[in-house]
């Protein structure tokens with residue numbers, strides 16, 4: 001059953017993105033339908049090149065689809081001008097890119113606060129205190145005055161996560177948010193995401209190829225060759241190894257179709 005739009009953080013309908021390779025076209029994302037209710041936590045999994053980043057970019061409105069539609073909180077983003085979309089994205093969507101995209105001449109703290117400042121919002125003492133408590137959870141307190149080139153990959157990734165969340169978006173869209181982290185830091189980030197999802201009912205849509213990260217989500221969507229090959233709930237699994245086996249099964253079954 002289709003949920004009422006107002007309860008959906010994200011709705012993608014028949015989403016397709018064509019790219020050219022040599023002189024032929026192919027679908028990097030092919031007829032994807034996805035509904036993410038508010039408060040859901042979804043992990044998109046799939047092999048390298050399966051279209052995960054492309055799908056996330058379309059959902060975030062960073063690329064326009066060849067066909068199909070994306071609605072965020074019931075609002076069709078194709079109907080927005082580039083300018084409207086930029087403002088909407090800054091206010092309602094928190095995005096973590098696979099390549100971080102930090103601004104090199106701003107410190108970590110200035111990078112994190114950038115979406116608020118760009119929106120003309122004042123960061124008062126109470127807000128700053130709340131944000132600082134969250135940055136402490138992300139283990140960023142000692143890095144706040146550093147510039148991105150003085151940060152490790154994992155630290156930059158955590159700054160990007162803090163930046164994505166500072167405007168309290170309806171949905172956090174994150175591409176491999178733990179891609180550069182060691183096991184302990186990666187599980188720490190997952191714990192922070194889990195808390196945001198459970199305690200603040202923040203909607204999370206993330207891309208990962210790591211079962212140990214995906215197992216924190218409520219639902220897994222498997223992409224293969226740009227198409228949804230299957231999906232399943234994580235509550236039936238006790239651990240990441242079981243989840244990985246189920247994921248492989250879906251990926252294999254779709255390959256032999």
Ligand SMILES: Nc1ncnc2c1ncn2[C@@H]1O[C@H](COP(=O)(O)OP(=O)(O)OP(=O)(O)O)[C@@H](O)[C@H]1O
Pocket residue numbers: 019020028046047048049050051052053054055098209
């Ligand atoms: N701008 C582009 N022009 C042409 N082809 C592209 C472009 N961006 C991505 N592709 C192709 O689209 C397909 C999907 O790419 P995408 O980056 O979405 O994969 P992915 O699942 O995120 O992979 P990874 O796990 O390696 O990040 C790949 O075959 C890729 O080469």
Ligand SMILES: [Mg+2]
Pocket residue numbers: 052053054098175
């Ligand atoms: Mg990718």
